[in-house]
Amino acid sequence: MPHRTEDLELRLLLEAIFHRYHYDFRGYSLASLKRRVRQALEKFDCQSISQLQDRVLHDAKILPALLGVLTVQVSELFRDPPYFKAIRERVVPHLRTYPSLRVWVAGCSAGEELYSLAILFREEGLEERTIFYATDINPEALRRAQEGVYSLDRLQLFSENHRQSGGRRSLSEYYTAAYGHARFDPSLRARTVFSDHSLVTDEVFAEMQLISCRNVLIYFDRELQNRAIGLFHDSLARRGFLGLGAKESLRFSDHAGAFEEFDRLEKIYLKRGDR
């Protein structure tokens, strides 16, 4: 039964990565993780998962590239425009009532979601009173998030998304184009703290009025989802907002009762004031 052996190898690989490097993929959804491990075998030219385990245990240099394969980095600026429209039209009026704001973009990938919110907050006049926290476990993604440079051929989509999200200006006012790249205005991230943080192994670090964590929980099994949502719950101020990805929900979470559905379709939740 060759594939049973493979399942065993996979578990051992995840243990190895955890014990050696403290990246914990053991509670990720297996079906898609397996696909990505197979991609890693190709990329690192390994015949078996055991061979990959051997490589990664003895050669720390391949870890960043391996993390790049094991985590999914697909993102866009203003991905799902109606989500950002709902933040703009329905959440921002509440946020305006606070003198200072903290916003956490958890699983920020290369920064697309962060810049989306930073632009939105600037357009809505909230930027000055806000500190953003942008976190991820992938160091290369974090580095790119801190650069804010995207390939120019993605900008047409980003601009259209921005427009559909209710953007008040043209997206081109926020970046300069050169040599096939768009460099987003560094002042957009002047109020952002970038940090390596895992929703699996790390703890709460500040009290937030808004947490946006999109398309990260789908990669977790239910137990891990529960942990991450518990973290969000503990991190949110009373009446703080939690925004999830289009296909994510609090359905399987022990903490569901501690939130109200604020925008059912856009998966925006409000932490109840009474718990």
Added chain:
Amino acid sequence: MNALPASLVVMGGSAGSLDALSVILPSLPDDFPLPVLIVVHLPPARESLLAEVLQRKCGLRVREAEDKDELCPGVVLVAPPDYHLLVEADARVSFCSDEPQLYSRPSIDVLFESAAEAFGPGVIGLLLSGANSDGARGLQAIVQRGGTALVQAPVDAHCPTMPRAALERCEQARAVPLSEIAQQLQELAHGR
């Protein structure tokens, strides 16, 4: 053949497959004993009416899949646009937003391969009308793990490209006339 009863049906298609599904699903009894998962290639609009459209036509329960939904007998789960739909070994579904495969997200191959991986011989894969070759690799994976591969007969299909590609790639796949597919699924579901 006196095979074991199957545990899951996965279906895929693109252009022309809605017509085929509109024939197959209404012909299955309301107490069809297996869970059914469907990937149909659609433009990446956010909201899809596919589940609603199919629900109106048949007695089985049809809805759009949600992350970590449980597989239930007689319940048809349809992949939402813009996410790959996968089957987990604990009989739940999961999503991922990896790159499109063969320009498609959701990808039929991704669904079929994950089903083969999780349920091996218990999987019945059915590939319908379509204009590209998505699904061929997935059907092959299903067969390699001991599952059953059915293909809408190319003569019946609006777009025979997808069925043909699968029959070429996967020798063990059986071409079945559209009018007989529901019956075949019933027999396989009961291990006949």
